[in-house]
Amino acid sequence: MSADRLIKFELSKLNVHLPERRLSLKEALSSAKPQVMSRDGSVHTFKREELEFLAGLLPEADRDKLQVPILIALEPKLGRGTARISGEAEVKVVSQVLEKELTAVELLIYRPEVAILRRKLPTTTQYLFLW
Amino acid sequence: MAIALAVSPTRMELLKLKQRVGLAQKGHDLLKEKMDALVIEFFEVVRRIQEARMKAFDQLSVAHRALSMGFAVVGTLETKQASKETKRELQVEISTRHIMGIAVPAVEVGEVERNALVRGYGLHMTSSVLDEASREFERALKLLIELAELEASAFAIVRELEKTKRRVNALEYILIPRLREALKFIMMRLDEMERENFTRLKRIKAMMEKRE
Numbered sequence: 001m002s003a004d005r006l007i008k009f010e011l012s013k014l015n016v017h018l019p020e021r022r023l024s025l026k027e028a029l030s031s032a033k034p035q036v037m038s039r040d041g042s043v044h045t046f047k048r049e050e051l052e053f054l055a056g057l058l059p060e061a062d063r064d065k066l067q068v069p070i071l072i073a074l075e076p077k078l079g080r081g082t083a084r085i086s087g088e089a090e091v092k093v094v095s096q097v098l099e100k101e102l103t104a105v106e107l108l109i110y111r112p113e114v115a116i117l118r119r120k121l122p123t124t125t126q127y128l129f130l131w
Numbered sequence: 132m133a134i135a136l137a138v139s140p141t142r143m144e145l146l147k148l149k150q151r152v153g154l155a156q157k158g159h160d161l162l163k164e165k166m167d168a169l170v171i172e173f174f175e176v177v178r179r180i181q182e183a184r185m186k187a188f189d190q191l192s193v194a195h196r197a198l199s200m201g202f203a204v205v206g207t208l209e210t211k212q213a214s215k216e217t218k219r220e221l222q223v224e225i226s227t228r229h230i231m232g233i234a235v236p237a238v239e240v241g242e243v244e245r246n247a248l249v250r251g252y253g254l255h256m257t258s259s260v261l262d263e264a265s266r267e268f269e270r271a272l273k274l275l276i277e278l279a280e281l282e283a284s285a286f287a288i289v290r291e292l293e294k295t296k297r298r299v300n301a302l303e304y305i306l307i308p309r310l311r312e313a314l315k316f317i318m319m320r321l322d323e324m325e326r327e328n329f330t331r332l333k334r335i336k337a338m339m340e341k342r343e
Contacts, residue, residue, distance in 0.1 A: 003306055004151055007158035010298065014161060017232040042229045074168065076160035081167055115171045122175075127168050127231055129161050 014129040016040040022067040025054055025089075029063070036069070044069070050124045057096045058089060065089040069126040072114060076131065081111035097121065138313045140320035148317065152310045159302040162295055165231070169292045172230055176285045183281055187274040194267035201264040205257055213252035213261060223276070233291045235284040243273040 019036035028034040028051050035045040046068060058066060066089035073084040085094045085107040095102045097120055098113050109117065117125055138144050201210050224239040247254065247262045 004154055007154055007302075011158055011161060013232065014165060017229050038229065040229070040232065042227070042234075044229065074161075074164040076157070076164060080160075080163065111167065111171070114168075115175065118171060119175055127165075129164060131157050131161055 011131070017042075017044075018071075018126060018128060019044060019069065022069065024064045025051065025058070025066040025068055026064040028068050029055060044126075045123065047123045050121055054093055054121070054124060057093050062089050062092070066093060068124045070094065070121065070124060071128040072109075072117065072125055073128045073130050075129075078108065081114075083109050083114050085109060138317060140317045140324070142321065145314070145317045145321065148310060148314045152307065152314060155302055155307050155310060159299060159307060162299045162302070166292065166295045166299055168231060169288055169295060173285065173288045173292060176281055176288060180278065180281045180285060183274065183278040187271060187278050190267065190271040190274050194264060194271045197260070197264035197267045201258070201261040204260045209256055210261060213257050216252040217265070218249070218251040221272075230284070230288065231291075233287050235287045236280055238276055238280045240273060240276050243276075244269045 016039045019038055021036065023031070023034065023036055028046055033045070034048065034051060035043050038044050051068070054066065054068070055063060065087075067087065070085065070087075070090045070093065073086065075082075075084060078084060085091055086105065088105055091105060091107040092102060094100075094107055094109070094117060097117060098109065100107070100109075100113075138148065198210070205213070221243065222241040224241075226237045226239070227234040228237040229235070244266060247265070250262075250265055252261075
């Protein structure tokens with residue numbers, strides 16, 4: 001059974017880099033040092049220019065709806081390399097960054113788009129592994 | 132070829148094995164997703180390394196050209212003497228940042244470019260050409276520090292990628308096939324036992340009918 005325990009341990013470690021609490025874009029912009037505490041105790045700092053870039057993509061009223069970091073959810077049941085972006089403001093922002101048509105509250109993106117998104121928003125996006 | 136696990140062919144064991152296969156498959160799929168994400172991160176770091184390396188090499192060639200000018204104008208011995216007198220101190224803050232749980236170094240460097248007065252060599256024996264060469268090397272140093280940070284990140288990502296790949300392969304080529312083999316064995320054995328029971332009952336029924 002040790003193999004099973006090892007798998008469970010690996011699965012439990014997958015999301016330790018995620019923040020305990022996400023910040024709204026408005027909160028992050030108003031903070032002198034925009035950062036969040038991760039579940040593993042490390043500190044994740046956002047680059048101010050990225051936050052300002054995101055603010056430029058959203059109307060002022062929506063800035064408290066956007067939660068950073070934006071989560072790129074990787075779910076095996078969606079198929080390999082497919083990721084889901086959830087949340088109205090998040091979908092709006094990601095659609096604009098990837099120059100995609102705005103859809104509903106959820107957006108499915110694929111591996112090349114994930115790479116572009118990570119390149120443009122390295123500190124304000126993070127991977128989330130779902131099962 | 133996968134070697135079957137030693138299992139007893141019972142329905143309880145069959146249920147347990149099915150759960151184990153499910154868990155192993157889930158682990159495999161998720162680790163594969165993690166591997167893909169790490170590959171994306173790795174290629175992004177490699178792209179940035181290429182850019183940083185180009186910049187650093189360009190800056191170093193500019194600096195070497197300036198140094199050659201320094202040798203020509205000030206003289207080789209004087210330039211070497213000035214280099215020995217120069218202060219070799221740099222304030223660097225090294226911390227870690229995390230990419231998907233991997234600790235990669237984050238180097239924060241203060242102002243690398245210094246004033247000619249604080250470099251440490253005497254100004255009366257040197258020339259402004261040497262100051263220019265020093266400035267160019269200081270600029271190159273900043274770029275080299277950035278490059279070092281990126282290369283260390285790439286190594287950390289590759290190490291994690293290697294570890295994840297080993298786990299994915301162990302699951303894909305060893306554990307899951309073994310579990311499936313054991314599952315198949317139990318199912319076949321249970322089917323066989325069912326057939327044996329069926330035949331036995333039929334024989335008993337035939338014997339009883341004959342006796343009557």
